[in-house]
Amino acid sequence: MDRILFGDNQFFGINHMSEDKARQQMMQFAELPAILDTLTAARDAGIKAFMCTTHDRISEIADAVRSAPDEWPDFQFYPCMPYAHKYANAVTDLGYLGTVRKFLPSGGIFDTALRGGKALMGRDVEGIATLLIDAEMKPFHGLKTPIVFVQNVITDMLLGLGYADAFKIFADHIRARYDAEPGFITMNLPMLLPMLASVGIHNPIVCANVNKSGFRMSGGIEAYRDATQRWPARVIAMSVLASGAIPAAEAIEWVVQEPYVRSILFGASSERNIRSTVGLIERFDTMDMMAA
Numbered sequence: 001m002d003r004i005l006f007g008d009n010q011f012f013g014i015n016h017m018s019e020d021k022a023r024q025q026m027m028q029f030a031e032l033p034a035i036l037d038t039l040t041a042a043r044d045a046g047i048k049a050f051m052c053t054t055h056d057r058i059s060e061i062a063d064a065v066r067s068a069p070d071e072w073p074d075f076q077f078y079p080c081m082p083y084a085h086k087y088a089n090a091v092t093d094l095g096y097l098g099t100v101r102k103f104l105p106s107g108g109i110f111d112t113a114l115r116g117g118k119a120l121m122g123r124d125v126e127g128i129a130t131l132l133i134d135a136e137m138k139p140f141h142g143l144k145t146p147i148v149f150v151q152n153v154i155t156d157m158l159l160g161l162g163y164a165d166a167f168k169i170f171a172d173h174i175r176a177r178y179d180a181e182p183g184f185i186t187m188n189l190p191m192l193l194p195m196l197a198s199v200g201i202h203n204p205i206v207c208a209n210v211n212k213s214g215f216r217m218s219g220g221i222e223a224y225r226d227a228t229q230r231w232p233a234r235v236i237a238m239s240v241l242a243s244g245a246i247p248a249a250e251a252i253e254w255v256v257q258e259p260y261v262r263s264i265l266f267g268a269s270s271e272r273n274i275r276s277t278v279g280l281i282e283r284f285d286t287m288d289m290m291a292a
Contacts, residue, residue, distance in 0.1 A: 001049075001147065001205065001234060004281055005078065006042040006274075007267035008052040011035050025269055032060050041271035043075060045278045051078040051207075051236075051265055053151070059139035066142055080149040080185060081136040129166070130173045137178065147205055148174045149183035156187055159195060168199040181205055183236075188218040193231035203232050210237035210261055212246055212254040228260035238265040252280045256288050 011029045029035050039050065039061070052058055058079075065072045137148070150170055158166045171182035183205040186192045196204050209216040210224065216239060217224055228235065240255045241248060255261055264281055268274045 001236075001263055002047075002076075003263055003285070004047050004278060005049045005051045005236065005263055005265040006039070006047045007238070007265050008050070008055070008058075010267045010269045011038075012053070012055050012057070028269060032057075032064065035061060036064055038269065038271070038274075041274050042268075043072070045271075045274050047274075047278065048074045049076045049078055051080060051149070053083045054079055054081045054136045054139070055083045062139045062143060076144040076146055077140055078147045078149060078183070079137065079140055079145055080151050080183075081133065082151060082154065126169050129169055130177075133170065133173055134177070145178060145180055147181045147183045148178060149185050149205075149207065152185040152187050155184050155192065159186070159188060159192055162195075164195050164199045167196055167201060171201055183207060185238075187216055189233075189235070190219045190223045190227040193227050193233055197231050203234060205234045205236065207236035207238055207265065209239040210235065210255055210258060211240050211242040212251055213242045215239060215242035215245065225258075225260070233260065234262040235260045236263040236265050237261045240264060240266065248277065249280055252277070253284045253287075256281065256284045 010025045012026070029038075042050075052061070062077065065075060065077075137145070150167075155167075158164075167182075167184070174180050174182045182201070184192060184196070185207040187209065189206055189208040192206065193204070196202075196206075208224070211217070214220045219227075227233075237255050237258070240246075241251045252264070255264060266277050268277060
């Protein structure tokens, strides 16, 4: 797993601090070339891993990378699924059964069962889940996807329901079909780690908010430290700047010293900000190693 990962929030108008900034970014990245220019800047700064949602537009990016293998020889995608808004919009437009029809492959037992408005009662939940995973993975065919994540909206819903077996279904399918490692995005790392361990998922890859102010860290900083000591995990730190509340240098100097943090995920809209963030991570990593 790479030390520095590049995220996609800025490409799709997602900003947790400012709606105005989100709108500006939506306009800035309305066309594919603007997105590819920023990804190129990230690649040229030494970043080889792009952690992205399965947003409808991600297939355009995947197609562009797939069509130019010489330009992107070591580039990797870390898909994060599902993109919840896509399914929510489909439910609004098509209803629940219509949504399942839309995203499941046509034909076969599932399509037959759904025709005529039949309910999903008695159907194979694991089978449906794995088919939905396969549908989400289609845009990444032929690309390197060494880690595949469950989005936090699903992770934390399953966590709240206590449905631990769902995590195992996901993990087993990702390993068997895609020869990849399963990853889990969460807003509640201290609660997730023991549940993953209960179904045999040890030393998992988990992406969670980790920042000096404890912003969106359920239970606080000490709870994260305690949980990762009890149930070791490879943690990807996101929201390290606490949505802009902490100066970049201060935020990164702190996060690189957290012993459980394996990787740092960030998004940026300009080459200058990309290079600045990468430079800070590398600088403080070097200082941390020298101090050790």
